[in-house]
Amino acid sequence: MIVLGIETSCDETGLALYDTTSWENGAPAHQGILGQALHTQMAMHREYGGVVPELASRDHIRRVLPLLEETLKQAQCQLSAIHSVAYTQGPGLAGALLVGSTFAKSLAQGLRLPTIGIHHLEGHLLSPLLGESVPQFPFIALLVSGGHTQLMLVSGVGRYQLLGETLDDAAGEAFDKTAKLLGLDYPGGAAISALAEKGQSGRFELPKPMLHSKDLDFSFSGLKTAVLTQVKKFEASGGAADQSALASFHADLARSFVDSLVAVLVSKSEKALKQTGCKHLVLAGGVGANKQLRSALTISGKKNHFEVHYPPVELCTDNGVMIAFAGALRMLENNNGSTTSGAFDIKPR
Numbered sequence: 001m002i003v004l005g006i007e008t009s010c011d012e013t014g015l016a017l018y019d020t021t022s023w024e025n026g027a028p029a030h031q032g033i034l035g036q037a038l039h040t041q042m043a044m045h046r047e048y049g050g051v052v053p054e055l056a057s058r059d060h061i062r063r064v065l066p067l068l069e070e071t072l073k074q075a076q077c078q079l080s081a082i083h084s085v086a087y088t089q090g091p092g093l094a095g096a097l098l099v100g101s102t103f104a105k106s107l108a109q110g111l112r113l114p115t116i117g118i119h120h121l122e123g124h125l126l127s128p129l130l131g132e133s134v135p136q137f138p139f140i141a142l143l144v145s146g147g148h149t150q151l152m153l154v155s156g157v158g159r160y161q162l163l164g165e166t167l168d169d170a171a172g173e174a175f176d177k178t179a180k181l182l183g184l185d186y187p188g189g190a191a192i193s194a195l196a197e198k199g200q201s202g203r204f205e206l207p208k209p210m211l212h213s214k215d216l217d218f219s220f221s222g223l224k225t226a227v228l229t230q231v232k233k234f235e236a237s238g239g240a241a242d243q244s245a246l247a248s249f250h251a252d253l254a255r256s257f258v259d260s261l262v263a264v265l266v267s268k269s270e271k272a273l274k275q276t277g278c279k280h281l282v283l284a285g286g287v288g289a290n291k292q293l294r295s296a297l298t299i300s301g302k303k304n305h306f307e308v309h310y311p312p313v314e315l316c317t318d319n320g321v322m323i324a325f326a327g328a329l330r331m332l333e334n335n336n337g338s339t340t341s342g343a344f345d346i347k348p349r
């Protein structure tokens with residue numbers, strides 16, 4: 001069974017073809033990826049300091065058909081080989097989601113194929129199965145993206161229990177807002193991470209919000225405010241006039257920010273593993289590409305005897321492969337039968 005996946009929830013247009021044969025035969029899941037094409041609109045939104053929904057929708061419209069052609073070519077596959085079409089149903093930007101769902105439904109209607117609407121976070125959640133070290137169910141998923149921060153107990157495909165989530169900003173959002181405060185372009189997650197590598201730990205005492213709370217929830221807005229306070233203090237001291245002092249201030253502050261955020265994410269993950277008795281943790285979502293978080297989780301896993309599984313770095317941020325793959329697993333679970341209704345249904349929230 002070959003499933004076409006279409007992701008258009010935000011500022012990435014991603015298409016992919018996934019063949020379930022290898023999965024069904026017990027081979028590594030990534031062998032089923034036949035082809036994929038991705039376009040990121042990041043450069044287009046950068047000058048506005050964030051994603052402009054109307055521009056995002058228009059660009060998805062422009063890109064989706066050429067990207068399908070590219071995916072088919074890469075997979076050396078004809079349209080007629082496709083068995084079903086999976087698309088991101090939500091959450092995301094309504095207009096952007098409508099482009100993907102309308103395209104998916106129309107294509108499927110023309111080819112008389114079933115469609116399946118996928119929850120964007122389910123795509124992220126299952127993507128670690130496409131990595132080199134495959135987690136066994138049940139596992140804990142730490143989902144850290146631009147819009148979400150959640151800890152989930154994953155007992156199987158479609159069996160997800162929310163254990164905790166952020167009460168305010170998402171981890172990626174905290175990265176992006178901090179990046180803005182330090183004069184870096186949107187989205188600044190990767191740039192903050194690179195800057196932190198050059199900085200010294202411990203120069204700033206930033207909060208580690210909810211580190212000791214008994215629940216598995218998070219809160220990151222206070223951390224961002226603490227960064228802002230430091231920036232204002234530094235500016236008031238006149239330090240910004242000296243270029244090299246400013247550069248090391250930025251690097252050290254980025255380092256402290258990353259240290260605090262990583263400490264909270266690691267500690268709550270440990271707590272979730274302990275509470276559920278799970279021995280496997282997967283990291284998913286855009287912030288899952290973060291080097292410091294990855295290495296801190298690996299160290300904790302060695303110390304606390306749990307195994308950490310990462311999706312391939314290129315599948316951490318939004319892409320079509322995770323949607324094709326989630327759609328494929330859903331179709332298999334439901335004996336190839338499950339489809340979404342005929343309407344152009346999206347669920348932005």
Ligand code: KG4
Pocket residue numbers: 010144145146147148171172173175176187188189190193285286287288289290291316317318
């Ligand atoms: O999963 P994703 O592509 O989109 C959403 O579903 O939100 O995640 C995007 C987020 C952005 O906030 C971005 O700054 C962050 O992931 N991100 C990173 C890194 N790469 C992307 N954050 C920290 N370190 C990175 N290396």
Ligand code: ZN
Pocket residue numbers: 120124145146285286317318
């Ligand atoms: Zn995402």
